[in-house]
Amino acid sequence: MxxxxxxxxxxxxxxxxxxxxxxxxxxxxxxxxxxxxxxxxxxxxxxxxxxxxxxxxxxxxxxxxxxxxxxxxxxxxxxxxxxxxLLPGDRDARARAITWMFAALNTVEPPVLDLTTARIFEADKPWSAERLPLVKDRVRATLDKLSVYLGAADWLDGAFSAGDLLMVSVLLRLRMSGILDEYENLAAYVARGEARPxxxxxxxxxxxxxxxxxx
Amino acid sequence: MxxxxxxxxxxxxxxxxxxxxxxxxxxxxxxxxxxxxxxxxxxxxxxxxxxxxxxxxxxxxxxxxxxxxxxxxxxxxxxxxxxxxLLPGDRDARARAITWMFAALNTVEPPVLDLTTARIFEADKPWSAERLPLVKDRVRATLDKLSVYLGAADWLDGAFSAGDLLMVSVLLRLRMSGILDEYENLAAYVARGEARPxxxxxxxxxxxxxxxxxx
Missing domain, CATH: 3.40.30.10 (Glutaredoxin)
Known part of the structure; x- marks a missing residue:
């Protein structure tokens, strides 16, 4: 069906x-x-x-x-x-891939959404210009750690998984802000995702x- | 172990x-x-x-x-x-309970986290008082829909599940703001969770x- x-x-x-x-x-x-x-x-x-x-x-x-x-x-x-x-067969590897699904959506995406809100829905507010750097720094605080974790690896935990699919999708939302390109390995990671057929x-x-x- | x-x-x-x-x-x-x-x-x-x-x-x-x-x-x-x-045995019911786990963490929690940020980490900012009502209204926009969906039901989808465990946990973070008590059925839902041994x-x-x- x-x-x-x-x-x-x-x-x-x-x-x-x-x-x-x-x-x-x-x-x-x-x-x-x-x-x-x-x-x-x-x-x-x-x-x-x-x-x-x-x-x-x-x-x-x-x-x-x-x-x-x-x-x-x-x-x-x-x-x-x-x-x-989209998920490895090994029990532990599967649980770790699921961990990255939740990490993408509950740890990385909230500050990313906050940036979208600040840039689009609060763009006309009197505090917009002064507040934006603070919001961007919160995104960076999360990406700093993600970048260190990823290092030179291709994917978050061994082979490509649903965790990578969601993480790349969340990070794509940062490209227009320029923040993604501050992290060479994360930008390459996202490009690797986009290159998948x-x-x-x-x-x-x-x-x-x-x-x-x-x- | x-x-x-x-x-x-x-x-x-x-x-x-x-x-x-x-x-x-x-x-x-x-x-x-x-x-x-x-x-x-x-x-x-x-x-x-x-x-x-x-x-x-x-x-x-x-x-x-x-x-x-x-x-x-x-x-x-x-x-x-x-x-x-924590998850039903029926295939469809299990998938729906997992849906509510993600809904708690990726739809309801982001505006709730935003409120915590506004109330605590941006409390001393010059825009704090003017911006707070906007942040609260975004929480309400989500809770309005959750409240309508829950209606008079005890739990989100039949029996108590991991979806309820996470949703109650996220909603608990709103109690101090007073927003939870604006929704009688959601406040009762959270109390039902807290009453579990x-x-x-x-x-x-x-x-x-x-x-x-x-x-």
């Missing part, structure tokens, strides 16, 4: 691949699972039909027969459990929907 | 149970797994010995023989996979370490 995901009818990022459906598309491509996409408008996201499958009125969602999921981390994990390719296909699929030239 | 967790030698919250080791203690108590605790000072958290097991220099960590984990979500999930009591034992264990009267 072909799963169905939801994505923005028109992503706010105009096709940069930063909306969270890209993470799920990437996971689907890594495991070779074909999928269908149902595009939703901002109005539809807040309507009862969509809220019934996503209580917070966001995208993406994932429908597979009777199973209906939301939360990118959960959908990626479901795919990683169901198919080979599965990421390329996921990016192209969302770009086809959201690029400025898409009708 | 008895697992070992780490916790603050002296928690910044003085025993209110808001440090993340309480979440892991709670999970251990729910599944009936005895554990040992190694207390670490702030200096030890940033030293090489601890960074080798927690790259971000935080607590808690979890050691079980050769396996060494960090990230509360990951530790709770590991315990939920290893023992009965396993939570009581976890709270008492961290309180014994951190209470103002603890030597």
């Amino acid at each position: 072909t799963p169905i995901i939801t994505a923005f009818e028109r992503s706010p990022d105009g096709g940069k691949g930063l909306a969270r459906d890209t993470r799920v598309r990437w996971a689907l491509e890594e495991v070779g699972q074909p999928y269908e996409v149902r595009l939703v408008s901002f109005a539809q996201m807040k309507a009862p039909g969509h809220l019934a499958i996503h209580p917070f009125g966001q995208i993406p969602t994932y429908e597979e027969g009777s199973l209906c999921l939301f939360e990118t981390g959960s959908i990626v994990f479901h795919l990683a459990e169901k198919h080979a390719g 599965a990421y390329g296909r996921a990016f192209a699929a969302q770009f086809a929907v959201n690029a400025p030239s898409a009708s | 008895t697992p070992i967790i780490t916790a603050f030698e002296r928690s910044p919250d003085g025993g209110k149970g808001l440090a993340r080791d309480t979440r892991v203690r709670w999970a251990l108590e729910e599944v009936g797994q005895p554990y040992e605790v190694r207390l670490v000072s702030f200096a030890q958290m940033k030293a090489p010995g601890h960074l080798a097991i927690h790259p971000f220099g935080q607590i808690p960590t979890y050691e079980e023989g050769s396996l060494c984990l960090f990230e509360t979500g990951s530790i709770v999930f590991h315990l939920a996979e290893k023992h009965a009591g 396993a939570y009581g034992r976890a709270f008492a264990a961290q309180f014994a370490v951190n209470a103002p009267s603890a030597s």
Whole structure:
């Protein structure tokens, strides 16, 4: 049965691949699972039909027969459990890869989200210019440690895993700020993720929907 | 083999149970797994010995023989996979409970953390008073939807699960702000979590370490 995901009818990022459906598309491509996409408008996201499958009125969602999921981390994990390719078979290595999934979403992403909020949603506030350096420094405090940990390794813990998929996706949100390029090994790590054929296909699929030239 | 967790030698919250080791203690108590605790000072958290097991220099960590984990979500999930009591057996229900684990940590916790940052770490900033209502409204925007979803149910999806354990733990961080009490059903939901004997034992264990009267 072909799963169905939801994505923005028109992503706010105009096709940069930063909306969270890209993470799920990437996971689907890594495991070779074909999928269908149902595009939703901002109005539809807040309507009862969509809220019934996503209580917070966001995208993406994932429908597979009777199973209906939301939360990118959960959908990626479901795919990683169901198919080979995103989690190692060894018990300890699997638990560590799952640790990196949570680290990406609960340790690294919060300060990254805070930066987006500061740069976009609070850009017009009187405190914006003075506060921004503080927010950026909190991102750096986290990335300093991540960079030391990664060192010269290709991936976070041995082979590429769902932990890397989520971490690269979170770090991609920093590129426009210039902060990612302050860390040579993290920038190379993200580029390594983007160079994966599965990421390329996921990016192209969302770009086809959201690029400025898409009708 | 008895697992070992780490916790603050002296928690910044003085025993209110808001440090993340309480979440892991709670999970251990729910599944009936005895554990040992190694207390670490702030200096030890940033030293090489601890960074080798927690790259971000935080607590808690979890050691079980050769396996060494960090990230509360990951530790709770590991315990939920290893023992009965925190995840349902039914495939779909299990995936939904995992969805709520991620929702607690990646959708609800970021604005809650932002509020803590605003109230504590930016309390002395010139923008603090003017910005705080904005931060509180972002928390409310998330809680509005969670409250509607929960309705009159006892738990998020049928029986108590690791999703509830993490969601209650995240919501507890809002109590002091008064925002939790704006939502009658969410306040009752949190109280229901606190009333569980396993939570009581976890709270008492961290309180014994951190209470103002603890030597």
